[in-house]
Amino acid sequence: MTRFTEDAFAFYEGLTADNSKAYWTEHRATYDTQVRAPFVALLDELAPAFGGGRVSVFRPYRDVRFSTDKSPYKLHQGGFVELAPSVGYYVQLDADGLLVGGGFHAVDRAQTARYWAAVDDADTGTALVTITAAVRKAGFELGGDQVRTRPRGVPADHPRLDLMRREFLTASRSVSAEEAVALDDLVPVVSKGWKALRPFLTWIATNAPPE
Template identity: 40%
Template sequence: MTAPPAGPGSEPFTGFPVAALDFYDDLETDNTKSFWAAHKETYESAVRAPMASLVRSLEDEFGAAKVFRPYRDVRFAKDKTPYKTHQGAFVPRGPATGWYVEVAAPGVRVGVGFYEASGPRLARIRDAIADERRGRDLERVIADLESRGWTLGGDKLKTSPRGYDAEHPRIELLRHKSMTLGKSYGFEPFIHTPELLDRVREDWREATPFVRWVADHAGGD
């Protein structure tokens, strides 16, 4: 019996080829269906297959990843360009909470955090931030990661959230509607080699205390 063909991600991870970055550089200039049709094989071989291999190699430790579709949802968007100008993959630890990796024209980056939260989840996160012990734990985790090159981001309110004093010592964290920490590898030569797998694994491990803090305090709805 002939064995079935290997699926995307079944090959060992060897890095993202230069062609992946070039593909997205060109797509930013010509984000059309005709360009995509002419270069779909480059996307499949240089972008999607390596990404699937990367996250498959991390699955035993972090869990199964979702490799995002390349198509944009343009139903309610003013920008009608059909394709995303990056390829991302996400491993969930809770609703919209977990580990992230992305390749695009500017190179490769990793991230962790919660990318959106329902009203009840956000309320629980803010309650934990406001709490002296739990809030200080989060501050320590963030400070440690920032000292290691991570950058804090996320959507924030312009004013203080309702029910919290503007003078609260952690008011800047309380203003977050989403909260992420990211690190860019840019065009470092190792992104084109198997070493990238070790870098992503090391950084995801390093940032796991942040993911765990959010998962422990946000709840599951």
């Protein structure tokens, strides 16, 4: 049984207002006990039922080396259960609540090209349309960076143009902070969301894996 208290969400409200080392140092114990510890427990409990792949709890520190924004800390805690390399289930906590999702971020242009080829194919592309329709019906929104117009050689009237324009593909839905705090156990909530995404992620792992 895993839950997050109001303190977890309040921690990120405070960090949003004061993204500084001083705030982090003063509230580090809250992060460790109210955010990170239950977050690790949540992923560890869920992972065996969702492929049992590598579990990643992402670092809270931003990489500011090449960014004009020098804010030192991320305004969310993210975690990932890998189904295949770069493909898997995702959950995120921030001041607003929980984000439950999954998908893939392309590791290189070759992976994006494989994704486009699978979307372009009549059989695998049509299957993805059916799968994403069910995902949307379950309350998820599709995401993924899009090329400005369309990939080279793709006609403007392509029947799956929205999917063809994406360089990677994700799906996510939100649980508000108020809803999350009211629940004694978030495992069933995240599990239900991930189960709804299983055909979506299986399609990606089968048709657009990294090499």
